[in-house]
Each structure stands twice: as structure tokens, then as C-alpha cells.
Amino acid sequence: MTIDPTAVPLRVPRPALRLPLLATSLALALLAAPPLVPQAAAQLAEMPAGAPRLLNQPFLQLPGADSVRVVWHTNFPGVRHELIWGEGRNRQRAAASTERMQRMLEDGSSRSPATAGLGLNQVVERPVWRHEAVATGLVADRRVPYRVRSIAADGSVHISEEFSLQPLPRPGQPLKILLTSDQQNRYGFPAAMQKVQELFGSIDAVFFAGDYVDNPRQASEWFDRFDPAWLNVPGNPGARPFPNTRPAFFPSLQGTYQDLFPQFPWRGGAVLQHAVKYGAIGNHEQPGRHRPNAQVAVNNGTSVANISYMDNDPQPRWVAEMRYESVKDSVNPAGDPAVREQWIRDNSHDWETFRQMWAHPQGPEGEQYYWQRYGDVAVVALNVSRVWRTWTVREQDRGKFTEFFSENRNPAEWGFGDFHFERFDRQSPQFAWLQGVLASPEFRSARYRVVLAHHSVAGLGDNAAPAHADNVMLIDFNAGDGIVQTKTVRLPADTPGRIAVFKAEVEPMLNQIVRVRYEYPLGEDIWKRDVEPLLIDAGVQLVHIGHSHVYSHVRSPLAPTLNYLETSSAGNSFGAFWTQADGTAWRNARRGGNTGLFAAGSPWNVANYPRTDDPHGRLPQWPTLANPMQLWDGEALPVPFVASNDISTFSVLDTGIGAVRSFAVNLRNPAAPAIEFDRIPLLPAPVPTRAPGPTRR
Numbered sequence: 001m002t003i004d005p006t007a008v009p010l011r012v013p014r015p016a017l018r019l020p021l022l023a024t025s026l027a028l029a030l031l032a033a034p035p036l037v038p039q040a041a042a043q044l045a046e047m048p049a050g051a052p053r054l055l056n057q058p059f060l061q062l063p064g065a066d067s068v069r070v071v072w073h074t075n076f077p078g079v080r081h082e083l084i085w086g087e088g089r090n091r092q093r094a095a096a097s098t099e100r101m102q103r104m105l106e107d108g109s110s111r112s113p114a115t116a117g118l119g120l121n122q123v124v125e126r127p128v129w130r131h132e133a134v135a136t137g138l139v140a141d142r143r144v145p146y147r148v149r150s151i152a153a154d155g156s157v158h159i160s161e162e163f164s165l166q167p168l169p170r171p172g173q174p175l176k177i178l179l180t181s182d183q184q185n186r187y188g189f190p191a192a193m194q195k196v197q198e199l200f201g202s203i204d205a206v207f208f209a210g211d212y213v214d215n216p217r218q219a220s221e222w223f224d225r226f227d228p229a230w231l232n233v234p235g236n237p238g239a240r241p242f243p244n245t246r247p248a249f250f251p252s253l254q255g256t257y258q259d260l261f262p263q264f265p266w267r268g269g270a271v272l273q274h275a276v277k278y279g280a281i282g283n284h285e286q287p288g289r290h291r292p293n294a295q296v297a298v299n300n301g302t303s304v305a306n307i308s309y310m311d312n313d314p315q316p317r318w319v320a321e322m323r324y325e326s327v328k329d330s331v332n333p334a335g336d337p338a339v340r341e342q343w344i345r346d347n348s349h350d351w352e353t354f355r356q357m358w359a360h361p362q363g364p365e366g367e368q369y370y371w372q373r374y375g376d377v378a379v380v381a382l383n384v385s386r387v388w389r390t391w392t393v394r395e396q397d398r399g400k401f402t403e404f405f406s407e408n409r410n411p412a413e414w415g416f417g418d419f420h421f422e423r424f425d426r427q428s429p430q431f432a433w434l435q436g437v438l439a440s441p442e443f444r445s446a447r448y449r450v451v452l453a454h455h456s457v458a459g460l461g462d463n464a465a466p467a468h469a470d471n472v473m474l475i476d477f478n479a480g481d482g483i484v485q486t487k488t489v490r491l492p493a494d495t496p497g498r499i500a501v502f503k504a505e506v507e508p509m510l511n512q513i514v515r516v517r518y519e520y521p522l523g524e525d526i527w528k529r530d531v532e533p534l535l536i537d538a539g540v541q542l543v544h545i546g547h548s549h550v551y552s553h554v555r556s557p558l559a560p561t562l563n564y565l566e567t568s569s570a571g572n573s574f575g576a577f578w579t580q581a582d583g584t585a586w587r588n589a590r591r592g593g594n595t596g597l598f599a600a601g602s603p604w605n606v607a608n609y610p611r612t613d614d615p616h617g618r619l620p621q622w623p624t625l626a627n628p629m630q631l632w633d634g635e636a637l638p639v640p641f642v643a644s645n646d647i648s649t650f651s652v653l654d655t656g657i658g659a660v661r662s663f664a665v666n667l668r669n670p671a672a673p674a675i676e677f678d679r680i681p682l683l684p685a686p687v688p689t690r691a692p693g694p695t696r697r
Contacts, residue, residue, distance in 0.1 A: 181546030188571030188648030210282025210454025288314030461548020
């Protein structure tokens with residue numbers, strides 16, 4: 001049996017264990033069931049679990065003054081799960097709590113030993129259980145060994161290897177903190193993590209700036225993504241071996257990838273077993289409308305809502321709230337608030353897998369945004385992500401700037417451009433919370449002040465534009481006699497206001513619409529206007545970002561001690577966009593490519609979309625020790641970034657020397673050592689004369 005997801009609220013304490021499993025024969029029979037209709041979360045068939053096993057090695061979360069949590073996953077519910085830590089007579093044990101992870105899915109795109117031979121032709125549930133135990137009685141600056149043990153119903157015992165753990169560090173304790181993001185099953189990630197382990201051994205923490213995997217509901221992307229067909233494309237001489245490889249998340253960050261793929265040149269690194277992780281929510285943590293296996297009539301055709309389709313099909317929450325009012329009597333006749341919340345999330349987007357997978361500090365809205373004092377470091381994780389859509393403006397594209405041309409009069413299938421998943425403007429709850437955090441004595445006394453923000457709020461990457469503005473809706477409509485006019489619609493930031501304006505100004509003219517377009521005014525960038533002044537006033541030294549898959553370090557001319565750093569080049573760079581000294585674009589590359597947005601006669605204000613450089617003029621910083629693009633990628637002169645599919649980068653905040661150290665790995669030469677190519681000192685900012693506020697413009 002399965003639980004009806006429409007009856008289970010998402011923002012609740014971790015869900016209870018779900019039993020029993022479907023019988024294997026029944027599960028396989030249901031794989032051929034007809035497609036389900038949209039609008040409601042579906043009951044899905046369940047794939048066979050397979051022989052009992054640990055799905056990953058344990059990892060560390062939520063350290064306390066004398067404790068830390070240990071988490072691991074299995075493909076069975078088990079009869080006992082326990083954590084064992086300490087040595088000799090000091091060895092202790094603690095039983096683990098267990099929950100079944102919801103919406104762990106697989107489909108025909110899954111590449112995993114667990115799905116091999118099943119012939120999946122629909123989205124199915126994959127049984128995954130999460131276990132969590134707490135090690136107590138710990139002392140700062142002292143690592144102790146630990147391992148975990150799980151016993152299955154058949155009596156088999158599954159024991160992890162031995163690793164080390166520690167609680168929160170004491171003030172003054174030197175720390176090594178890995179800065180990374182955008183694993184997304186990228187080719188170069190096992191190489192980078194292996195070099196982290198080789199260079200630093202057991203690091204203390206990982207600050208992960210979002211985008212863990214491509215599709216967070218696809219279980220194999222977390223645990224065991226591997227396709228034997230990758231062996232058939234070994235790579236040309238002098239090129240990367242097995243270039244089609246898409247390594248799973250935990251094997252890459254736990255040093256077990258060669259257990260799945262022995263021929264691959266890198267095993268990954270045993271990082272998460274020893275280091276606590278703090279992470280921000282990225283766009284890939286917020287998959288879209290949940291309507292598995294539905295036949296969706298859209299864009300002059302029919303699409304099947306598989307995992308990838310759903311992941312790329314979010315709508316703003318306010319749209320779902322507006323739609324709910326028209327269906328609430330049928331979907332929720334009892335008026336249950338939990339059912340309402342579930343329906344809205346199922347019909348917009350959610351970050352439930354992120355909440356279930358990890359255990360972060362709690363902020364006002366759960367783990368969406370939070371902060372922690374970690375030794376001498378204050379780390380703040382924000383949710384400033386927005387959906388990613390294509391730059392192209394063709395009639396068949398639902399992108400940043402247009403809707404599907406065929407759906408111009410059907411808001412049920414609009415994408416609403418690059419909308420933000422969560423508000424962070426100065427009138428938002430997240431902004432008010434951030435103000436309070438940055439003004440607090442505990443934050444302001446930290447020697448190092450770090451903010452995690454996934455989306456490229458700065459830098460040379462492609463995703464640094466368009467601006468982080470609430471987009472302006474431009475409705476081209478038929479005014480009669482063949483005359484097309486444009487109506488500008490500005491939706492307020494608050495949900496009631498957006499719904500009211502949409503109903504009053506957009507819905508009455510649906511039958512007249514010729515085209516729906518979006519504009520992103522550069523001067524209304526929310527981060528630049530509202531958030532950056534707070535960070536400058538609070539003496540923040542580092543904003544760790546992701547999303548463009550490059551190494552890019554820029555500084556604001558207004559605040560030379562505030563560094564923006566993206567360090568996520570791991571085998572799938574989306575490019576750097578930089579004006580060279582002679583005034584030309586590096587490698588003749590400009591944001592947006594040949595999309596039509598910048599064509600002659602374009603109806604968009606192209607001044608809003610800087611095609612090279614940081615959109616707000618922040619200054620690129622050259623690597624200080626070496627230039628990997630010169631060494632390995634054929635550049636004749638130094639460049640202020642790393643943007644290559646053949647180079648993987650990672651950075652480590654070393655509080656012992658007060659600097660961020662950055663390293664590069666040559667993916668075309670597995671035998672070569674990593675090189676340190678950049679060192680960024682985190683200098684103390686001038687002492688603020690007032691509490692942080694949004695007054696600087």
C-alpha cells in the first residue's frame with residue numbers, strides 16, 4: 001500500500017515509517033498501469049527494493065556543543081538501526097529514528113543497478129529509508145571514531161566503515177571548510193572531492209551553495225547513478241576518460257564511486273563522513289508541479305509528466321493559491337488546512353526532498369533560510385533562488401522572456417518567466433529575519449562572516465543576468481482592427497496583491513492576447529538594491545554562490561572586503577562572459593547567444609541584459625598563484641575565471657590563515673596533482689557605525 005500524498009502535509013515533523021512494502025509481483029504489474037490524470041498527487045507503483053543494503057555511508061549534521069547527528073539511508077525498514085561511537089570502555093551506542101523518505105522516484109531515464117532490467121516505462125516509487133541518531137558527550141576539537149549498523153528483517157547485518165566525528169568547534173579552533181556547489185551528477189566532482197581528501201584529510205565542514213543533484217526526487221541521482229553503457233565511450237586519446245559519466249551525489253562526496261564504476265579514474269572523496277554540511281536551497285532543490293505519469297496537452301502536443309518534466313514545470317505559489325480557490329470544494333470539501341497546503345505545493349513547487357534529506361538549523365520557515373555560529377565563522381544560508389528557463393524567444397519555447405506561443409491564452413501552462421521561489425526583498429519575512437541576524441551580537445562578534453546564496457547574484461557567469469528583479473509582465477494584445485498594443489502589468493510582491501492585479505488586469509484580456517513577454521529591469525535588482533547594503537554594513541566578507549558552474553571571484557568597488565565567489569566548475573561549465581582588454585568578448589561569447597532577444601527591432605530593452613561582465617560593474621579578480629586556463633586550456637593570457645569542462649575547481653576556507661584557498665584539477669590528466677591557483681584573504685571590514693539597514697542605494 002502507499003499513503004495518499006494529498007492527505008499528508010509537507011511542512012510537518014518528519015513523516016512516520018510507511019509499511020508494508022508492495023509485493024514485488026504486484027509492483028511490477030502496476031508498472032503498466034494507464035497514465036494518471038493531473039491536478040492531484042498520484043498513488044504510484046513501487047519498484048522492488050532488491051537485496052538489503054546501505055545506500056550510502058553515514059554523514060554528519062547539526063552539531064551541538066557536545067553532540068552531532070549521524071544520518072544514513074537503506075533500502076529496507078529494518079528491525080534495528082544504531083550508531084556506535086567512541087573507543088574501548090568509552091564506546092557508546094544510540095538507537096536511530098527511522099522514516100521512509102517520501103517521493104523517492106525512478107523512471108525510464110534512471111541509470112542504476114537498482115533499476116537495471118526492470119523496463120520502467122512510468123514514474124514509480126523507490127523504497128528509501130532515512131535513519132538518524134545522535135552522538136553525545138563529545139568534546140570540541142577532539143575527533144572520535146564512529147560507525148553505523150543496520151539489521152534487516154531477514155537477519156542480515158549491514159555495517160558502515162569507521163569514520164570520525166566532533167561537535168561544534170570552540171572559538172579559536174582552526175578550521176578547514178570546503179566551499180562547493182552544483183554537484184548535479186557532474187563529471188568532475190569525484191575528482192575534486194578525491195583531491196580534497198588527499199590534500200586535507202578530514203575537513204571540518206562543507207558549505208554547499210545549492211543544486212545538489214539535477215532531479216532531487218530521482219533516488220539514483222543521490223545514491224547509485226551508473227550506466228554500463230558509459231564504458232562504450234571511453235574517450236579519445238588525450239581527452240577525458242568516460243566523458244558521458246554522470247556520477248551520483250553520495251558516491252562522489254563519500255569516496256565510493258569506483259564501487260559502482262571501477263574503471264572510472266576517480267573514486268571521489270570521503271568528505272561527508274567526517275564533515276558537517278550546511279547548505280542553501282538552489283533551483284534544483286525546488287522541483288515543479290507533481291503530476292506523475294500525467295498526459296499533459298501543451299505546446300501543440302502531448303507530454304508525459306516524468307521526473308524531468310515535473311522538475312522543470314514549476315509555477316509560482318501565488319498562482320496555485322489562486323487556482324485552489326476554484327477547486328477547493330472538490331479537492332478539499334472538509335476545508336482541511338493540511339490538504340490545502342499539500343494541493344498548493346503539488347501544483348506549484350516544493351523543497352520537501354531537501355528538508356527530508358538533511359538536518360539543518362531551523363529558521364522562521366524551517367530550513368528555507370537559517371544561520372549558525374560555527375566556531376569563528378558565522379554562516380547564513382539564504383533562499384534567493386529562482387527557476388531557470390531558456391534565453392531563447394522562439395514561439396515553441398517557454399523561457400525567461402516569453403511563454404509558449406500556443407499557450408498565450410492559457411495561464412494554466414504559463415511559466416511566468418524566471419520567478420523567485422521565495423521573497424527576499426525588503427518587505428519580506430526573509431529580509432526582516434536577515435536584518436535581525438546581521439545585527440545580533442553573536443553574528444557581529446564572528447571573525448569570519450559568510451553568506452550562502454545559490455543563484456548567481458554576482459559574477460561573470462551566464463546566470464548573473466537577467467537581474468534579480470521581480471519581472472514585469474508585458475501583454476501584447478489585439479486592440480482591434482489588427483492593431484497590437486502592449487499592456488504593462490506590474491504584479492505586487494505580496495500574494496494577495498498579485499492575485500488581485502492578475503485577476504483585474506490580465507484575466508479579462510486573455511482572449512485578446514497575442515504574446516506574453518517579461519522584462520527584468522536592471523535597476524530593480526533586489527539583491528543589489530536591498531540585500532547587498534545589509535551585507536556591507538554588517539561586515540560580511542564572503543558571499544558563496546553557485547549556479548553558473550564556473551570559478552568566478554568579483555568584488556564591489558563600494559566594499560573591497562566583500563568577496564563574491566563561485567567555485568563550481570566541475571565538468572559542465574556554462575561559460576564566463578568577460579570583456580577583454582581590447583574591448584572584445586572573451587572567445588566571442590556573450591550571454592544569451594543568438595536567441596533573438598538582441599536582434600534588431602527587438603521589443604525588449606536590451607540595456608537590462610549586460611552580455612558580458614558583472615551586471616552591476618563588480619570587479620573581476622585574477623587568480624593570485626596560477627592560471628589554470630593558461631596551464632591547461634590553451635589561453636595565451638591570464639583570465640579572471642575558470643570556465644572549462646576539462647578543469648574542476650574547489651575552494652577551502654582555512655581559518656588558520658584567514659583565507660580562502662582555491663584548487664584546480666586537470667580532468668584530462670588523472671595522474672596530475674591538484675594545484676592551488678588562488679588565495680583570497682578574508683580581511684576584517686570597517687567597524688559599522690550603525691546597525692545594518694537598507695538605506696544605502
